[in-house]
Amino acid sequence: MKTKYFSIIVLGILVLGIIFRVGQYAYNRSLTEGEAPLAMNILERSYAQLAKPLSYVQAAPVGFLFMQKFMVSTFGNNEYALRFIPLIAGILALFLFYYAARVFLESTGLLIALALFAVNDQLIYFASEIKQYSTDVMFATALLLLSLWVIKKGYRIISLILFGLLSGIAIWFSHPSLFVSAALFCVILIALLRDRQTRSMPWLVIATLIAVFSWLANDMIIIAAASRQGELLSFWQHSFMPLPPLSFTDIGWIVFAVMRIFKNPGGFSAYDALIAACACLTGLVVFWRTKKRYALILVLPVLLTFFASGFHVYPFEGRLLLFTVPFIAVMIAAGTDKVREMFSPVSKTAGALFVALILAYPVGSACFHLVKPRAPEELRPVLAALQIKRSPDEAIYVYYGAVNAFKYYAPKYGYGFTQYIQGVEARDNWQNYYDDLKKLASGEHKKAWVIMSHISTWNGVDEEKLFISYLDLLGQKADAIHAPGAAAYLYGLFKNNNEDCSDH
Numbered sequence: 260m261k262t263k264y265f266s267i268i269v270l271g272i273l274v275l276g277i278i279f280r281v282g283q284y285a286y287n288r289s290l291t292e293g294e295a296p297l298a299m300n301i302l303e304r305s306y307a308q309l310a311k312p313l314s315y316v317q318a319a320p321v322g323f324l325f326m327q328k329f330m331v332s333t334f335g336n337n338e339y340a341l342r343f344i345p346l347i348a349g350i351l352a353l354f355l356f357y358y359a360a361r362v363f364l365e366s367t368g369l370l371i372a373l374a375l376f377a378v379n380d381q382l383i384y385f386a387s388e389i390k391q392y393s394t395d396v397m398f399a400t401a402l403l404l405l406s407l408w409v410i411k412k413g414y415r416i417i418s419l420i421l422f423g424l425l426s427g428i429a430i431w432f433s434h435p436s437l438f439v440s441a442a443l444f445c446v447i448l449i450a451l452l453r454d455r456q457t458r459s460m461p462w463l464v465i466a467t468l469i470a471v472f473s474w475l476a477n478d479m480i481i482i483a484a485a486s487r488q489g490e491l492l493s494f495w496q497h498s499f500m501p502l503p504p505l506s507f508t509d510i511g512w513i514v515f516a517v518m519r520i521f522k523n524p525g526g527f528s529a530y531d532a533l534i535a536a537c538a539c540l541t542g543l544v545v546f547w548r549t550k551k552r553y554a555l556i557l558v559l560p561v562l563l564t565f566f567a568s569g570f571h572v573y574p575f576e577g578r579l580l581l582f583t584v585p586f587i588a589v590m591i592a593a594g595t596d597k598v599r600e601m602f603s604p605v606s607k608t609a610g611a612l613f614v615a616l617i618l619a620y621p622v623g624s625a626c627f628h629l630v631k632p633r634a635p636e637e638l639r640p641v642l643a644a645l646q647i648k649r650s651p652d653e654a655i656y657v658y659y660g661a662v663n664a665f666k667y668y669a670p671k672y673g674y675g676f677t678q679y680i681q682g683v684e685a686r687d688n689w690q691n692y693y694d695d696l697k698k699l700a701s702g703e704h705k706k707a708w709v710i711m712s713h714i715s716t717w718n719g720v721d722e723e724k725l726f727i728s729y730l731d732l733l734g735q736k737a738d739a740i741h742a743p744g745a746a747a748y749l750y751g752l753f754k755n756n757n758e759d760c761s762d763h
Contacts, residue, residue, distance in 0.1 A: 349386025
């Protein structure tokens with residue numbers, strides 16, 4: 260039952276959600292190796308060129324790219340401009356989610372769902388990432404809310420046409436909106452038939468055609484071109500469901516993929532992800548028993564995306580699934596509230612403790628990162644310091660994982676694209692790293708700065724430590740610059756070093 264303080268609590272959660280998102284945005288961290296190549300596409304290309312397959316192994320919806328291009332054209336090339344659209348999308352999603360969640364839930368369940376959404380660490384972080392994931396969440400939540408309005412209003416013409424229009428528009432700004440729209444169209448069709456509202460069927464067909472024509476146009480211009488980028492498919496190869504699953508390994512992949520979604524993007528730790536999964540399943544059962552159409556609305560977009568990964572259409576992993584958070588959060592909240600109600604006749608304290616257990620990690624993580632915002636790859640301050648310290652006769656060697664971020668920041672710190680040596684990628688043969696670094700010692704420079712960022716830990720080996728061990732064989736450390744997730748090391752190099760590292 261709602262108390263007189265309910266509205267105040269809701270407002271407080273919404274305000275905190277905004278504070279968490281703005282706090283991360285205001286920190287203005289450096290662009291990561293993942294963000295930098297998309298930023299370079301936005302900067303280097305015209306609007307028309309952004310509608311073509313992107314460079315640097317990137318893919319993003321054309322509408323989103325156009326908005327980002329407008330922001331940097333208007334406000335300049337800076338991190339704040341590039342991240343403003345994701346921030347606004349993240350804040351709008353917060354309010355859209357509240358209005359959608361209150362259709363499914365009441366009182367305590369609604370507060371739990373809103374809190375989970377407001378403090379979700381992945382939602383907070385990606386609301387200040389220049390990529391489209393925050394926009395994915397906003398459109399998924401808007402489609403969810405509008406589909407509920409279609410059913411609640413009795414399949415009125417205006418509501419159906421608006422849903423078709425939003426579905427058609429969303430695909431230009433969010434690729435996974437295709438799965439959300441398709442799933443919700445199916446639910447609306449089922450609900451319409453069960454409610455015997457067949458007079459609305461022609462309008463549902465018209466709404467569907469509006470969306471389909473937009474999807475086809477988008478597919479011909481954007482998605483089909485992007486899908487031909489073999490490197491993208493190769494990069495996400497491990498994120499496609501084995502279909503059909505033919506071995507215990509395949510079944511294990513499915514179980515792991517389902518559980519992983521509660522950690523990322525679900526926002527739980529590896530330790531309480533199982534509890535969150537059980538709460539989610541409980542919530543789904545509750546909806547299935549009370550109102551099956553609600554259960555379908557919540558689970559079908561996730562299932563459709565899951566099976567799409569089996570056909571190599573869309574990877575089922577991490578940030579690409581951020582748009583599923585609104586659906587998962589509602590189910591977890593419903594399950595959590597159900598468990599609380601079951602405990603209440605015996606012990607209200609036990610019920611409250613279970614709610615606290617569900618919220619503890621997400622709330623703690625959000626509060627921690629408000630004080631210490633996430634800054635995974637702070638290459639910008641490293642290059643700023645390097646600009647002051649470096650002498651013209653000192654070479655620059657860029658670790659392969661830092662190349663894109665270096666290219667983005669290089670013009671700001673006076674480095675041309677020809678003024679550095681790009682390191683090789685050799686995760687399967689570490690001897691190649693040593694050979695590549697040895698070329699520095701045989702070159703014309705007596706000293707070299709080695710810039711590290713976006714460090715690989717392939718097969719449990721930290722490549723930054725590996726590089727340092729090789730550099731210690733080839734020369735002597737003279738200086739170092741450190742920042743979170745990035746560093747630069749100055750080494751005086753020994754000439755004619757013919758030592759092979761294979762025995763080290």
